[in-house]
Amino acid sequence: MADALTLTGIRKTFDGFVALDDAHFTLRWGEVHALLGENGAGKSSLMNIAAGLYAPEAGSLHVDDNPVRFSGPRDAAAYRIGMVHQHFKLVPTFTVAENILLGMPRNDVRSHRQRLASLTDAIRTQASALGFAIEPERRVDTLSIAEQQRVEILKVLLAGGRIVILDEPTAVLTDAEAARLLDAMKALARQGAAVALVTHKIADVRRHADRVTIMRAGRTVSTLDPRTTSESELVGAALGEALPPTAREPGSPGRVRFAMRGVSTASRAGAPPMLKGLDLAVRAGEIYGLAGVGGNGQSELVAAIMGIQPIASGTIELDDARDIQTMRAEARRALGIATIPADRYRLALAGALSIADNFGVAHLHEGRYGGLFRIDRRRLAADAQTAVTTFDVRGVRNVQQKAALLSGGNAQKLVIAREFGRAPRFVVAHSPSRGLDVRAAAQVHARLRAARDAGAAVLLISEDLDEILSIADRIGVISRGAIVAEFDAPGDRHAIGQAMIATHDDARAESPVFSESKVSHVA
Numbered sequence: 001m002a003d004a005l006t007l008t009g010i011r012k013t014f015d016g017f018v019a020l021d022d023a024h025f026t027l028r029w030g031e032v033h034a035l036l037g038e039n040g041a042g043k044s045s046l047m048n049i050a051a052g053l054y055a056p057e058a059g060s061l062h063v064d065d066n067p068v069r070f071s072g073p074r075d076a077a078a079y080r081i082g083m084v085h086q087h088f089k090l091v092p093t094f095t096v097a098e099n100i101l102l103g104m105p106r107n108d109v110r111s112h113r114q115r116l117a118s119l120t121d122a123i124r125t126q127a128s129a130l131g132f133a134i135e136p137e138r139r140v141d142t143l144s145i146a147e148q149q150r151v152e153i154l155k156v157l158l159a160g161g162r163i164v165i166l167d168e169p170t171a172v173l174t175d176a177e178a179a180r181l182l183d184a185m186k187a188l189a190r191q192g193a194a195v196a197l198v199t200h201k202i203a204d205v206r207r208h209a210d211r212v213t214i215m216r217a218g219r220t221v222s223t224l225d226p227r228t229t230s231e232s233e234l235v236g237a238a239l240g241e242a243l244p245p246t247a248r249e250p251g252s253p254g255r256v257r258f259a260m261r262g263v264s265t266a267s268r269a270g271a272p273p274m275l276k277g278l279d280l281a282v283r284a285g286e287i288y289g290l291a292g293v294g295g296n297g298q299s300e301l302v303a304a305i306m307g308i309q310p311i312a313s314g315t316i317e318l319d320d321a322r323d324i325q326t327m328r329a330e331a332r333r334a335l336g337i338a339t340i341p342a343d344r345y346r347l348a349l350a351g352a353l354s355i356a357d358n359f360g361v362a363h364l365h366e367g368r369y370g371g372l373f374r375i376d377r378r379r380l381a382a383d384a385q386t387a388v389t390t391f392d393v394r395g396v397r398n399v400q401q402k403a404a405l406l407s408g409g410n411a412q413k414l415v416i417a418r419e420f421g422r423a424p425r426f427v428v429a430h431s432p433s434r435g436l437d438v439r440a441a442a443q444v445h446a447r448l449r450a451a452r453d454a455g456a457a458v459l460l461i462s463e464d465l466d467e468i469l470s471i472a473d474r475i476g477v478i479s480r481g482a483i484v485a486e487f488d489a490p491g492d493r494h495a496i497g498q499a500m501i502a503t504h505d506d507a508r509a510e511s512p513v514f515s516e517s518k519v520s521h522v523a
Contacts, residue, residue, distance in 0.1 A: 002029070002064045002065040003026050003027065003028050003029070003062070003064075003065060004027045004028060004029045004063070004064065004162075004163050004194035005025075005026070005027040005050055005061075005062070005063055005081070005163055005194065005196070006025070006026045006027075006060075006061070006062040006065070007023065007024060007025045007026075007046060007049065007050060007059065007060075007061055007062075008024055008059055008060045008061075008062075009022050009023075009024065009058060009059035009060065010022070010023040010024070010046060010049060010056045010058070010059035010061075011023075011056060011057050011058035011059055012042075012045055012049065012054060012056055012057055013057060014405050015401065015402075015405060016397065017395060017397060017401075017405065018218055019042050019045045019218055020042045020045055020046055020049075020056075020218045020219075021217075021218045021219055022059075022219060022220075023042055023046050023059075023215065023218060023219060023220050024220040025046060025050075025196075025213055025220065026223075027163065027194045027195075027196050028194060029192060029193070029194050030189055030190060030192060030193075030194065031189055031194060031195070031210040031211060032182075032185060032186050032189050032195045032197055032208055032209050032210050033194075033195070033196055033197065033209060033210060033211045033212070033213065034196075034197045034198075034199060034204075034205040034208075034209035034211070034212040034213070034226065035047070035196060035197065035198045035199075035212075035213050035215060036199065036200070036202075036205060036212050036213070036214050036215070036234065036237075036238045037214060037215035037216055037221075037238050037437070038216065038238060038239060038409075038437045038439065038440070039394065039407050039408070039409025039410050039413075039435075039436060039437050039440050040217075040394045040395045040406075040407040040409065040410055041215040041216050041217065041218065041238075041437075042215050042217075042218040042219075043167075043198045043215055044086065044167055044198060044407065044408070045218075046215070047083060047165045047167060047196060047198055048083070049061065050076070050081065050083075050163075050165060050196070051073055051076050051081055051082075051083035051165055052070035052071070052072050052073040052074070052075050052076030052077075052081070053072075053073055053083075055070070055071070063079045063081070063163070077103075077105075077159065079163070080160055080161055080162040080163060081161065081162075081163040081165070082103075082155075082156035082157075082159055082161030082163070082164055082165070083156065083164075083165040083166075083167065084149075084152045084153050084155075084156050084164075084165065084166045084167060084169055085152065085167050086167040086168040086171070086198075086408050086435050087345050087408065088148050088149070088151075088152050089152070090140045090148060090151060090152065091140065092139070092140050092141035093139065093140075093141060094139070094140060095136065095137055095138060095139055095140070096123065096134060096135065096136045096137070096138055096140065096143075096151050096154075097116055097119055097120050097123060097136040097137065098116070099140055099151060099155065100119060100123060100136075100151065100154060100155045100158055100159075101115060101116060101119055103155045103156070103158075103159045104119070104158070104159055105159070105160070119136075119158070120136040120137075122158055123136045123154060123158065124136065126154055126157060126158055127150070127154060129184070130150075130153070130154075130180060130181060130184055131176070131177060131180045132150040132153075132154070132177075133295070134147065134150055134151065134154065143295065144294045144295040144296075144298060144299045144342075145172050145294065145299065145342040145343055145431070146172040146173060146177075146293070146294020146295055146463055147294055147295045149169065149171075149172050149173065149294075153166075153169060153181065157188075161193075162192075162193045162194070163193070163194050163196075164185065164188065164193060164194070164195045164196070165195075165196045165198070166185065166195065166196065166197050166198065166199075167198040168198060168199060168200070168408075168434070168435045169181060169182075169197070169199075170182065170199065170201060170204055171431070171434040171435050171464070172294055172342065172431055172434060172463050172464075173294070173463060174293050174294070174463050174465065174497075174500060175465050175497060176497070176501065177293070177463075178204065182197075182204060182207070182208040183208070185197070185208070186208055189210075197209060200435070200436060200437045200438060200441070202231050202234050202235060202438070203231075205226045205234065206226045206227065206229075206231065206234070209226050210225075210226075211223055211224070211225060211226070212224050212225075212226045212229075212234065214234075214237045214238055216238070216240060221237060222237060224237070235438055238437065238438075239437070239438070239439055249449065250473055250489065251285050251286045251287060251449075251452045251453065251473045252285045252453075253283040253284070253285045253286040253473060254283055254284040254285045254455070255283060255284060256281045256282070256283050256284075257282060257283060257284040257318065257319055257425065257426060257456075257457035258280075258281070258282045258317070258318055258426045258457050258459070259280065259281045259282070259315075259316075259317045260278055260279065260280040260281075260301075260304075260305075260314065260315070260316050260317075261279055261314055261315045261317070262277050262278070262279060262313060262314035262315070263275050263277070263278045263279075263280075263304060263311050263313070263314035263315070263316065264276050264277055264278070264311065264312045264313045264314060264481075265297075265300050265304060265309055265310070265311055265312060265481075266309075266310050266311070266312040274296075274297040274299075274300040274481045275297050275300050275301060275304060275311070275481040275482075276297075276480065276481040276482055277314070277481075277482060278297070278301070278314070278478075278481060278482050278483060279482075279483060280459075280476070280483055282426070282457040282458070282459050283457060284455050284456065284457050285452055285453070285455055285456075285457070286452060286457065286458070286473040286474060287448060287449070287452050287458040287460055287471055287472050287473050287474075288457075288458065288459050288460065288472065288473070288474050288475075288476065289460045289462065289467075289468035289469075289471070289472025289473075289474070289475045289476070290459065290460065290461045290462075290468075290475075290476050290477075290478055290483075291462065291463075291465055291468050291475060291476070291477050291478070291496055291500055292463070292477055292478035292479055292500055293463070293479070293500055293501070294463050296478050296479050296480055296481065297478055297480070297481035297482075298342075298430065298461050298463075298478060299342065299430070300481070301461065301478070302339065302341060302342075302428055302430050302461065304316065305332075305337070305339070305428050305459075306329055306332060306337070306339055306428075307324075307325075307327060307328060307329040307332055308329065311325055318335055318337070318425070318426060319425075322335075330365050333362065333365075334365070334366075335425065336422075336423075336424050336425030336426060337424065337425070337426050337427075337428070338419040338420065338424035338426070338427045338428070338451075339419065339427075339428050339429075339430075340412075340415055340416060340419055340427075340428070340429040340430060340432045341415075341430055342430040342431040342434065342461075344408075344411055344412055344415050345411065348415045349403050349411060349414065349415060350403065351402060351403050351404030352402060352404065353402070353403060354399060354400045354401065354402060354403065355384055355388065355393075355396060355399045355400070355401060355402075355403050355406070355414060356377075356380050356381050356384040356399040356400060357380075358403045358414060358418065359380075359383065359384040359387055359399070359414065359417065359418045359421070360375075360380045360383070360384065361418075362418050362419070362421065363421065381399050381400070383421075384399040385399050387414075387417035387418070387421060388414070388417065390417065391413050391414070391416060391417035391420075391443075392413060392440075392443065393406070393410050393413045393414050393417060394407075394410050394413075395407060395410050396410075408435040409435055409436045409437060409440050412432070412433075412434070412435065412436060412440075412444075413440060413443075413444075416432070416444060416447060420447055420451070423451075423454060423456070424451060424456050425455075425456055425457070426456060426457045426458075426459070427448065427451050427456055427457070427458045427459065428459045428461070429448060429458065429459070429460050429461065430461045430462070431461065431462050431463065431464070432444050432448070432460070432462075433445070433462075433464070433467055434464075441467075445467075445470065445471050448460065448471060449471060452473075460472060465493065465496065465497065468491075468496075469489075469490060469491055469493060469496075472489055472491070473489050474486060474487070474488060474489060475487040475488075475489065475491045475496060477496060477499040477500055479499075479500070484499065485499040
């Protein structure tokens with residue numbers, strides 16, 4: 001039987017940086033094949049070539065054992081290749097249905113209105129099969145990161161993708177959502193499709209993949225059977241070394257440093273208010289982990305803390321009685337608030353600017369690099385270089401290169417380097433290890449612990465329950481814009497998971513269990 005997709009001897013450079021060098025990958029029909037490696041190993045770059053986003057400088061690409069050349073994603077789509085990108089390709093001002101319609105084949109003679117109506121029904125059917133709560137009429141800019149991820153997955157499946165590439169698909173999904181999605185992808189493969197899974201989650205690889213290809217520094221290292229390879233062996237193969245075990249070290253909580261009391265947000269066009277009388281208290285010297293199904297107010301919570309989202313009622317307090325709700329974002333930062341947003345490219349970095357500029361922008365108002373019209377570029381470059389080295393930001397030839405050239409994980413390290421450039425008093429981190437390999441995730445967690453141990457209050461918001469359980473001192477569950485349950489660490493995984501599901505949207509909780517017949521395509 002012909003192989004679904006074969007990439008051989010692939011080479012790709014970006015502005016002189018070698019991203020791929022003699023890389024290989026073979027995907028068979030009927031299998032889920034994982035790609036594993038460190039941040040910057042070349043996994044996403046290789047799959048972007050398979051999806052027609054990049055053109056290789058050397059090497060060959062075969063579909064069904066036939067040589068092909070893609071001039072863009074539309075060529076790849078003609079071969080029914082679809083990719084769910086780690087950083088989403090959605091139009092914010094369009095609805096869910098309109099975004100999905102953009103990716104559909106254009107040989108339908110029906111009117112736009114008729115196609116949209118038919119697609120709306122198909123979206124609901126497919127979303128129900130996957131256990132996703134998605135309203136086709138919602139505008140994308142009113143959706144959380146996790147909800148946008150679901151839209152991207154639906155877009156590929158409904159376009160009839162038979163070679164499906166998933167780049168970190170479970171990074172912002174809960175345990176139950178991730179298991180349901182990957183079970184669905186395995187069932188899709190068993191029906192004759194082929195699924196490539198780019199991930200850093202070893203558990204997902206071992207549980208759902210038929211084979212795993214390891215990449216390091218742009219090269220293919222090996223292809224293994226994950227069912228007969230231990231977790232430590234996979235980590236060692238991906239990193240080139242085994243990671244030492246980390247012991248759980250509890251914090252020493254002091255007085256309440258940050259509090260939100262009765263906070264409700266103002267409603268936005270087309271969406272109800274997401275925070276509804278929320279009460280939250282985080283103490284100095286503790287990491288408060290906030291778990292929940294995506295789309296329950298997590299993004300609005302971060303936006304309210306940083307002064308981006310206005311609140312309709314309630315107070316936001318830092319260090320006892322200081323109410324910061326009327327302060328501008330820069331004034332809040334000046335008080336020692338650091339933030340790591342979930343969407344690093346939209347909210348934390350300007351890809352067209354240099355690494356140095358992205359690092360220094362948070363410190364310009366302090367006068368550290370002079371005024372806005374006379375910046376001390378030499379000092380800025382020196383500080384940025386020190387941060388890049390200290391925080392192990394890889395793929396950097398010099399700090400004047402564009403931030404957009406960094407891999408997702410290394411872009412996140414740059415954000416963290418900037419936010420921890422001075423000792424913060426309060427840290428809000430939303431999915432900080434999203435898309436990071438195990439080494440980089442461990443480094444992020446170590447930074448959060450170090451901030452806590454230095455006396456900072458840390459609010460960790462994550463859909464990844466493993467991340468919450470590994471470092472949080474207290475755990476809360478958010479649902480429908482309010483904290484509905486709290487647990488002391490280490491916490492009971494089952495009880496926390498039950499609280500997340502039981503308090504969520506009734507329709508979501510009652511989603512039907514996936515069956516093979518429910519994976520559908522709209523051609």
